[in-house]
Amino acid sequence: MAVTAASVTAGGRRPGAIGGSPGEGGSRLGGIARAFWTSVRIGWRMEANWTDPLLFFIYSVAKPVSAALILVVMLSIVAGPAAANLRPFVVIGTALWSLVTSGISGLAWSILDDRERYRMLKYIYVSPADFVVVLLGRGVARLGVGAAGTIITIVIGILVLGVPFDLGRIDWPVLVLATLFGLTSVVALALLLAAICLQTRQESWSYPEAFAGAAFLVSGAVFPLTVLPAPVQVLGLVTPLGWWIEAARRAFLPDAPSGIGGAGSYLASINGGAVPSAAECLLALIVTGAVATLAAAVVFRFSVRRAQERGLLDLTTGS
Amino acid sequence: MSVMSQEPRVGAASEPAASPAAETPTTATPPASPAVPAGTPLALQVESVRRVYKAKSGAVTALAGVDLEVQAGELFGLLGPNGAGKTTLIKILTTLLAPTSGTAKVFGFDVEHETKRIRRIMNMVAGGEQSGYGILTVREQLWMFSQFYGMSSADGWKRSEALLDRVGLGEKKHQRVSTLSTGERQKMNLARGLMNDPWILFLDEPTLGLDVEAARSLRELMLEWRAAVPGRTILLTTHYMAEADELCDRIAIVHKGRILAIGTSAELKRRVQRESIFRVELDRLEGGVGSIAHLPGVVKATTAATDGGQAERQNVAINLVLEDDAALGAVVGALGTHGSRILGLQKSEPTLEDVFVELVGRGFEDEDEPEEHVDDPEAST
Numbered sequence: 279m280a281v282t283a284a285s286v287t288a289g290g291r292r293p294g295a296i297g298g299s300p301g302e303g304g305s306r307l308g309g310i311a312r313a314f315w316t317s318v319r320i321g322w323r324m325e326a327n328w329t330d331p332l333l334f335f336i337y338s339v340a341k342p343v344s345a346a347l348i349l350v351v352m353l354s355i356v357a358g359p360a361a362a363n364l365r366p367f368v369v370i371g372t373a374l375w376s377l378v379t380s381g382i383s384g385l386a387w388s389i390l391d392d393r394e395r396y397r398m399l400k401y402i403y404v405s406p407a408d409f410v411v412v413l414l415g416r417g418v419a420r421l422g423v424g425a426a427g428t429i430i431t432i433v434i435g436i437l438v439l440g441v442p443f444d445l446g447r448i449d450w451p452v453l454v455l456a457t458l459f460g461l462t463s464v465v466a467l468a469l470l471l472a473a474i475c476l477q478t479r480q481e482s483w484s485y486p487e488a489f490a491g492a493a494f495l496v497s498g499a500v501f502p503l504t505v506l507p508a509p510v511q512v513l514g515l516v517t518p519l520g521w522w523i524e525a526a527r528r529a530f531l532p533d534a535p536s537g538i539g540g541a542g543s544y545l546a547s548i549n550g551g552a553v554p555s556a557a558e559c560l561l562a563l564i565v566t567g568a569v570a571t572l573a574a575a576v577v578f579r580f581s582v583r584r585a586q587e588r589g590l591l592d593l594t595t596g597s
Numbered sequence: 598m599s600v601m602s603q604e605p606r607v608g609a610a611s612e613p614a615a616s617p618a619a620e621t622p623t624t625a626t627p628p629a630s631p632a633v634p635a636g637t638p639l640a641l642q643v644e645s646v647r648r649v650y651k652a653k654s655g656a657v658t659a660l661a662g663v664d665l666e667v668q669a670g671e672l673f674g675l676l677g678p679n680g681a682g683k684t685t686l687i688k689i690l691t692t693l694l695a696p697t698s699g700t701a702k703v704f705g706f707d708v709e710h711e712t713k714r715i716r717r718i719m720n721m722v723a724g725g726e727q728s729g730y731g732i733l734t735v736r737e738q739l740w741m742f743s744q745f746y747g748m749s750s751a752d753g754w755k756r757s758e759a760l761l762d763r764v765g766l767g768e769k770k771h772q773r774v775s776t777l778s779t780g781e782r783q784k785m786n787l788a789r790g791l792m793n794d795p796w797i798l799f800l801d802e803p804t805l806g807l808d809v810e811a812a813r814s815l816r817e818l819m820l821e822w823r824a825a826v827p828g829r830t831i832l833l834t835t836h837y838m839a840e841a842d843e844l845c846d847r848i849a850i851v852h853k854g855r856i857l858a859i860g861t862s863a864e865l866k867r868r869v870q871r872e873s874i875f876r877v878e879l880d881r882l883e884g885g886v887g888s889i890a891h892l893p894g895v896v897k898a899t900t901a902a903t904d905g906g907q908a909e910r911q912n913v914a915i916n917l918v919l920e921d922d923a924a925l926g927a928v929v930g931a932l933g934t935h936g937s938r939i940l941g942l943q944k945s946e947p948t949l950e951d952v953f954v955e956l957v958g959r960g961f962e963d964e965d966e967p968e969e970h971v972d973d974p975e976a977s978t
């Protein structure tokens with residue numbers, strides 16, 4: 279500890295001048311971007327298992343691929359030869375699902391991990407970085423990890439499971455827009471869930487997966503919404519996930535059966551039985567996604583305020 | 598998508614102030630350290646702050662109306678038994694926790710409404726906790742915070758390494774956080790606390806769990822850091838009386854959510870002891886203590902046990918309580934005329950622990966007192 283106090287400050291950064299304060303050089307937007315990318319980068323370092331081949335294989339390859347395989351096998355037992363038709367439907371659905379799970383759970387787990395395991399949540403909270411921005415960055419990092427599983431599942435689906443794939447037939451504008459708005463919606467739902475987990479006093483590690491599981495049911499990922507009771511179908515129609523998966527599926531496989539609408543569905547009782555077009559799915563995704571994002575922003579803000587009032591930000595169940 | 602409220606920059610509120618460091622002619626290069634503006638109101642201004650926690654067993658009043666003012670540049674200590682409310686006060690001042698009622702300002706910024714501003718100019722370090730991202734390296738974790746404080750990436754790396762060198766962790770910078778010992782994590786935590794060169798640093802039991810050498814170098818570092826720039830302020834809690842005595846300009850003794858006394862260590866000691874107390878050792882004392890008890894200025898004179906035993910069995914020790922030090926002269930003179938030889942003379946000073954025990958009414962080990970449970974209708978949270 280021989281270095282003097284003054285010499286340490288000479289880090290080259292612009293020190294806060296009079297009336298200013300340290301590091302307050304850039305614009306507010308610049309600060310947000312910096313905090314965001316830092317969190318993505320740090321989150322990636324913490325969550326990605328690239329350095330550990332076994333972990334990487336288990337989480338990013340084995341888990342999503344085996345989930346798809348189980349469903350494909352089940353389907354061929356139940357539906358017999360007709361299953362071949364449904365196979366692409368299921369593979370794309372489960373592939374996207376791995377993204378949904380890691381996306382939805384990611385933010386909430388970041389909160390729980392940081393509060394309970396790393397005990398860093400309070401230090402992040404009392405730093406000038408926007409709390410929500412830091413969390414979003416961490417969430418996006420987890421999404422990235424989930425995306426690896428999605429891509430691997432789709433590739434295996436095409437190479438091994440005979441999912442028809444024709445680069446020329448992919449509807450790129452729909453796919454790009456669906457991915458953009460779909461991932462935004464996933465992050466919004468994740469934020470909502472994070473807001474809830476912030477309030478819990480008990481360990482709530484199982485909440486995110488339970489929530490993701492429930493959402494899985496109503497998203498039409500592996501079976502069409504039509505098979506569910508009408509009230510549950512409504513739930514599926516007002517959440518963005520189903521619309522996202524449907525829009526993405528249409529972009530990939532224009533001829534695949536639809537997970538939403540069609541004969542006998544609740545939607546048919548409203549729109550007269552037509553299967554929604556890709557554009558309609560996209561529109562529904564944008565509307566439901568916007569509502570979810572707005573709700574998430576409001577609820578999260580409220581949750582943080584309440585956590586500060588109740589002393590939940592550094593609450594741990596252990597010592 | 599920013600959900601958090603937007604806060605303007607710190608600049609405006611403290612603009613008119615001129616820093617002592619800035620009185621040298623302005624040059625193109627900014628001062629080496631962020632200076633705390635002179636004439637800044639007060640580092641801390643706490644008024645009637647109450648904090649009530651809702652627990653299963655009922656409402657717990659952690660702070661029962663605290664008033665406190667700390668000047669910029671002070672090293673201020675909070676002393677108090679477990680559960681006194683010290684950590685709660687620090688949490689409120691660092692914007693981690695909202696007060697139930699009352700107001701608190703940090704360098705003039707309100708802890709409830711100007712949180713973003715406060716977060717730029719303060720930092721905190723809590724001792725005795727295993728915090729950190731185990732999988733990251735020590736310098737990565739620090740770098741993350743440098744980015745949160747708005748430094749460029751390259752500057753962040755430089756600063757992280759400089760700070761690690763400074764707290765004596767330079768050699769461990771590439772090690773994973775999970776491999777650090779408790780004390781090393783504590784040092785890393787301190788480096789994080791210094792990242793933004795805060796105007797005020799909150800240290801909650803910073804030397805807890807540190808070895809003697811580490812605790813001493815941390816204390817030196819604290820003093821050195823504060824001395825480097827006028828106005829830098831430290832609020833410290835500790836259970837080590839000697840530490841508080843050695844470091845703090847002023848000390849507040851907190852108990853059951855209230856401040857019982859505030860003052861310099863010397864002032865606090867005077868509170869518990871207005872008279873001067875001496876211990877005198879003599880080869881003999883003819884006429885016993887009675888012969889000096891009547892002297893002017895002597896409040897009380899009693900015999901005391903002599904230490905040592907065997908060889909000194911002939912010796913006499915007396916405890917003298919005098920109105921003030923000046924009365925000692927008469928006593929020494931009288932002893933001389935009695936033919937006593939003074940073998941030793943010791944002024945006994947009260948320790949901070951004496952003050953603490955007298956004010957708080959119990960020692961540290963005594964934990965049997967139940968927590969204060971107050972049913973408070975005002976408790977909104």
Ligand SMILES: Nc1ncnc2c1ncn2[C@@H]1O[C@H](COP(=O)(O)OP(=O)(O)OP(=O)(O)O)[C@@H](O)[C@H]1O
Binds near residue numbers: 651680684685969
């Ligand atoms: N989240 C909480 N919920 C309920 N009660 C709490 C909570 N946090 C603190 N308390 C209570 O508030 C009181 C003050 O606690 P605080 O942590 O501020 O004490 P402290 O002075 O820091 O003690 P120590 O010296 O042991 O660190 C204690 O009685 C404690 O039990």
Ligand SMILES: [Mg+2]
Binds near residue numbers: 683684801
């Ligand atoms: Mg404490």
